[in-house]
Amino acid sequence: MLQVSELQKSYQVGKNRYEVLKGVSFTVEDGEFVAVMGPSGSGKTTLLNCISRYIPVDAGQIKLGRTDLAALPEEALARVRNRDLGFVFQDFLLLDGLTVQQNILLPAIIGGTISDQTEEQALNMGAVFGISHIMNKYPAEISGGEKQRTAVARALINHPQLILADEPTGNLDSKSSRAVIDSFEQARTSLLATIFMVTHDSFAASFCDRVIILRDGIVVKTLVKGNRPRIAFQDELLDTIKELGR
Amino acid sequence: MMKTFTDIYQILRHKNRKQYALLSGCLLFSVLLIASYSAMMRSPTVLTVLPEGGDSRRQVMMIFVLTMMGCAVFSLYAAGLFLRQKSRDMGIFLALGMERRTLTRILTRELCALTGVSCLLGMVLSLPITLGIWGLFRLLLVDTEEMALSIDPQAYLLPLAYSVVMTGLLFLLAVRSLRRIDVMEIIRERHTSEPIHDIPRWYGAGGIFLLIAGFLLGYQAPAFFVLALHWYPPEGLAAIFYAPAFAGLYMILLHTVVNGWHKKKSVYKDIIATSQMKFEGRQTVRNLLVMSLLIAGAYFASFYTPMLGIGSLLSFDQRPMDYVYRFRMDQSIPELEAVQELAKQYDVAVTDWDSAVMLRLAVDGSAHVETETSLGTTWESVYYDMVRSDLFLRESDYNAITGEKLHLAPGALAAVFDSEGACISSGSFDGSVSSLVTNPLTGRTLPVTSVTDIVNDTLCGHYIMSDADYEQMREGLTPEWKEKLCLFNVENCEESYAFAKALFHAIVDASDSSVALLDGWDPVIKMRTEASGEAYFLDPDQLAAHNFEPIDYDLRDSSNFRMYWLYMPRFRVLDKADFVKTTAVFTMTFVFIALVCFAAVFIIAYTRSMTLAINGRQLYGDLRRLGACDAYLLRTVRSQLKRVFLTPAVIGTGAIYALYAMIMFFNDNRLSQGELLGMAACLLLIAAVSGLFYGFYRRTLRKVCGLLDIHPAAK
Numbered sequence: 001m002l003q004v005s006e007l008q009k010s011y012q013v014g015k016n017r018y019e020v021l022k023g024v025s026f027t028v029e030d031g032e033f034v035a036v037m038g039p040s041g042s043g044k045t046t047l048l049n050c051i052s053r054y055i056p057v058d059a060g061q062i063k064l065g066r067t068d069l070a071a072l073p074e075e076a077l078a079r080v081r082n083r084d085l086g087f088v089f090q091d092f093l094l095l096d097g098l099t100v101q102q103n104i105l106l107p108a109i110i111g112g113t114i115s116d117q118t119e120e121q122a123l124n125m126g127a128v129f130g131i132s133h134i135m136n137k138y139p140a141e142i143s144g145g146e147k148q149r150t151a152v153a154r155a156l157i158n159h160p161q162l163i164l165a166d167e168p169t170g171n172l173d174s175k176s177s178r179a180v181i182d183s184f185e186q187a188r189t190s191l192l193a194t195i196f197m198v199t200h201d202s203f204a205a206s207f208c209d210r211v212i213i214l215r216d217g218i219v220v221k222t223l224v225k226g227n228r229p230r231i232a233f234q235d236e237l238l239d240t241i242k243e244l245g246r
Numbered sequence: 247m248m249k250t251f252t253d254i255y256q257i258l259r260h261k262n263r264k265q266y267a268l269l270s271g272c273l274l275f276s277v278l279l280i281a282s283y284s285a286m287m288r289s290p291t292v293l294t295v296l297p298e299g300g301d302s303r304r305q306v307m308m309i310f311v312l313t314m315m316g317c318a319v320f321s322l323y324a325a326g327l328f329l330r331q332k333s334r335d336m337g338i339f340l341a342l343g344m345e346r347r348t349l350t351r352i353l354t355r356e357l358c359a360l361t362g363v364s365c366l367l368g369m370v371l372s373l374p375i376t377l378g379i380w381g382l383f384r385l386l387l388v389d390t391e392e393m394a395l396s397i398d399p400q401a402y403l404l405p406l407a408y409s410v411v412m413t414g415l416l417f418l419l420a421v422r423s424l425r426r427i428d429v430m431e432i433i434r435e436r437h438t439s440e441p442i443h444d445i446p447r448w449y450g451a452g453g454i455f456l457l458i459a460g461f462l463l464g465y466q467a468p469a470f471f472v473l474a475l476h477w478y479p480p481e482g483l484a485a486i487f488y489a490p491a492f493a494g495l496y497m498i499l500l501h502t503v504v505n506g507w508h509k510k511k512s513v514y515k516d517i518i519a520t521s522q523m524k525f526e527g528r529q530t531v532r533n534l535l536v537m538s539l540l541i542a543g544a545y546f547a548s549f550y551t552p553m554l555g556i557g558s559l560l561s562f563d564q565r566p567m568d569y570v571y572r573f574r575m576d577q578s579i580p581e582l583e584a585v586q587e588l589a590k591q592y593d594v595a596v597t598d599w600d601s602a603v604m605l606r607l608a609v610d611g612s613a614h615v616e617t618e619t620s621l622g623t624t625w626e627s628v629y630y631d632m633v634r635s636d637l638f639l640r641e642s643d644y645n646a647i648t649g650e651k652l653h654l655a656p657g658a659l660a661a662v663f664d665s666e667g668a669c670i671s672s673g674s675f676d677g678s679v680s681s682l683v684t685n686p687l688t689g690r691t692l693p694v695t696s697v698t699d700i701v702n703d704t705l706c707g708h709y710i711m712s713d714a715d716y717e718q719m720r721e722g723l724t725p726e727w728k729e730k731l732c733l734f735n736v737e738n739c740e741e742s743y744a745f746a747k748a749l750f751h752a753i754v755d756a757s758d759s760s761v762a763l764l765d766g767w768d769p770v771i772k773m774r775t776e777a778s779g780e781a782y783f784l785d786p787d788q789l790a791a792h793n794f795e796p797i798d799y800d801l802r803d804s805s806n807f808r809m810y811w812l813y814m815p816r817f818r819v820l821d822k823a824d825f826v827k828t829t830a831v832f833t834m835t836f837v838f839i840a841l842v843c844f845a846a847v848f849i850i851a852y853t854r855s856m857t858l859a860i861n862g863r864q865l866y867g868d869l870r871r872l873g874a875c876d877a878y879l880l881r882t883v884r885s886q887l888k889r890v891f892l893t894p895a896v897i898g899t900g901a902i903y904a905l906y907a908m909i910m911f912f913n914d915n916r917l918s919q920g921e922l923l924g925m926a927a928c929l930l931l932i933a934a935v936s937g938l939f940y941g942f943y944r945r946t947l948r949k950v951c952g953l954l955d956i957h958p959a960a961k
Contacts, residue, residue, distance in 0.1 A: 082343020
């Protein structure tokens with residue numbers, strides 16, 4: 001599904017150059033729910049922005065299926081973003097001027113694939129994610145958790161191959177975080193979505209199949225949940241993070 | 247249900263209509279200001295009274311360029327604000343897979359339509375607004391025949407060009423904002439700041455020094471070129487010498503925004519406002535610079551009326567005689583008998599009648615002879631026995647009129663000046679005759695042994711010679727070279743307006759076309775010019791070619807006639823009563839310009855304040871969460887807004903007032919009583935406008951507080 005090889009990214013700030021990603025490589029399989037964790041400044045969000053090509057990369061390969069995103073021209077990239085990728089941002093990035101339903105339908109409208117069926121699908125998603133009652137409300141009128149569930153529904157509307165989520169629970173309280181994670185679970189089970197999530201929240205990450213640990217721009221460890229209970233996996237994640245902090 | 251992106255875009259446009267309204271309003275207003283200004287400036291009505299190449303026309307043009315700059319700055323600023331507000335939406339569209347090309351096309355098309363409609367509307371509205379304001383001037387202030395405003399359609403070429411340039415610039419801004427590769431940067435655009443790096447504290451004092459140096463250099467450079475280098479620099483070159491003043495202004499503003507003028511110990515008191523201003527630095531400084539220049543331009547135009555008005559009204563009162571007129575002796579102009587007859591009709595009693603015959607004789611001296619070179623026009627001083635003419639009075643006539651006992655030896659002359667040490671009523675007179683007076687018809691000469699300066703406010707602008715010299719020099723002079731001076735008082739002068747008007751009309755009616763001459767016309771210069779095979783540019787048939795308006799007896803109430811006719815009588819009551827009418831077009835033009843500039847300043851101050859509020863909304867929320875009370879927030883907002891309003895007001899006003907005082911002083915190295923009173927009147931004007939500006943500041947402060955949810959009651 002997603003194969004990242006030797007990805008490098010650096011920033012120039014004044015005369016100083018900061019290497020943020022120093023040759024990151026990993027894969028995400030079809031239907032997998034994978035998280036990236038790491039301390040602040042480890043390059044998590046940069047990694048996600050590079051995969052989606054929101055920011056240019058210095059070197060490396062990003063393969064989605066057989067397509068190398070790093071080498072894709074602008075127009076083709078737009079098509080991939082619209083059809084093959086779904087995005088969930090920490091600060092939701094909903095359009096304030098559109099209702100919840102309109103926001104959900106936005107990728108379909110941009111892609112020109114909207115139909116009565118899509119509208120029905122949006123309503124179904126609303127039911128799945130528990131936001132049916134707010135479909136005609138504007139973002140300013142709903143809670144953070146509801147905004148993020150709207151963003152998840154929007155990410156799924158075009159049936160993308162991969163959902164990229166950047167700290168989806170970062171701005172939410174525990175109840176809302178749980179609701180968002182549930183919506184990812186729902187998406188995986190009901191809609192067969194593949195999810196790649198950046199998070200610093202061990203609770204959210206403990207629902208994943210695999211967690212990649214990033215530090216100083218390199219992958220230092222990969223933890224697999226396997227058949228263990230979620231709590232046990234969360235404990236291991238916490239121990240690993242504690243270890244990294246030493 | 248929406249099906250296409252256009253539907254989405256329409257919904258968002260409706261939701262964000264305030265942003266559209268702000269941009270559209272700024273564009274409309276800027277074009278409206280420029281079109282109104284241009285319509286007024288290009289109007290034949292105004293062009294007629296602002297001669298080509300004259301200082302007034304140059305000043306109007308200079309302020310016009312300033313206004314255009316100001317309008318362009320606030321329009322581009324509004325466009326930048328619009329794009330920043332829109333940037334998040336655009337970034338989200340890109341993030342969700344919208345093609346950049348499609349989005350750019352939609353945005354640029356929308357901006358072009360918005361600009362086009364706003365600019366067109368601005369141009370259309372400018373016509374009724376210009377005519378309306380001018381009509382109000384005529385209704386409320388003064389109305390004369392020549393005040394009828396006619397509009398030249400070509401005046402709309404300038405606002406049209408401005409609209410095209412603005413559309414182009416907005417197009418480029420839109421393309422640039424979407425061309426960035428980093429999508430996240432587009433999404434976060436709204437939160438970016440434009441910080442200025444540290445500015446040394448000496449920038450404040452250094453700026454003030456450069457400002458003063460620039461004013462002095464810019465003002466003195468033309469005189470240096472002309473007097474020391476004998477070179478007339480091309481138009482605009484001398485303006486370069488004002489550059490240090492602009493650099494100084496910029497440094498002062500930088501220092502004000504970044505460091506402030508407070509001493510270090512009070513830095514923490516204003517830390518939020520200072521840091522906010524610093525991080526909005528570049529735009530803020532640019533805005534403040536334009537505002538300062540516009541305020542300076544607006545005051546420069548506003549000062550015209552009090553300076554001219556007070557100086558003139560004072561000079562009317564200082565005249566020793568109520569009625570003074572002169573005429574060439576080949577004209578049949580009413581004299582004592584006819585004047586008394588006319589006075590009787592108007593129930594006016596003529597007193598203190600006096601008259602004297604003056605000789606128009608040639609004097610020697612130097613004239614500038616100009617040569618065109620590849621570097622421009624140069625000049626050299628050439629001595630002529632007959633360089634120009636002056637009027638000469640007999641010593642006994644002078645004594646009879648003034649009651650003085652002047653006694654001049656043969657060959658000695660007295661040059662008469664007014665009590666201000668000049669002679670406003672006789673432009674070419676400078677008392678500089680050096681050695682020779684010549685009868686231009688017979689060639690008889692009088693070697694001059696000495697010239698004494700004497701003071702008399704009635705007879706200033708003339709030479710006095712001994713009776714014997716006078717008789718000798720008169721021989722052979724025809725009536726065209728003699729002029730009669732008539733002077734008298736009347737009882738109750740202030741109530742003799744109707745008589746004054748009738749006498750003025752009688753004098754004009756009795757004058758033939760050979761004396762329909764501008765006041766600079768000189769028969770000796772004409773002789774000299776024609777002797778060298780050239781036409782004399784002040785001859786009536788040459789005036790049109792040099793863009794001068796000829797003297798027309800049918801337009802005897804026009805400013806051109808009243809101000810520039812060679813034989814214009816000086817009747818105190820008439821001059822005083824008609825002063826406002828005579829200078830109406832000048833005055834109204836400058837008042838109009840001042841209004842336009844002040845309006846632009848108000849708009850820029852308002853948009854800047856609103857931007858500070860919008861950009862600072864998050865910060866004020868955070869401050870509140872950190873425990874800041876409404877009183878603290880209000881103080882911070884007030885401190886920010888004060889800088890936006892107060893800085894350009896103080897700098898612009900102070901700089902232009904100092905420049906104006908400097909110009910007044912260097913005109914003749916002193917400040918006359920009229921100039922001092924005029925400057926005092928300008929101070930009153932500054933106080934009135936500042937009061938208005940303060941009121942507008944308070945209103946804006948309330949609006950900003952509302953936006954930030956700060957309740958002024960909390961103070």
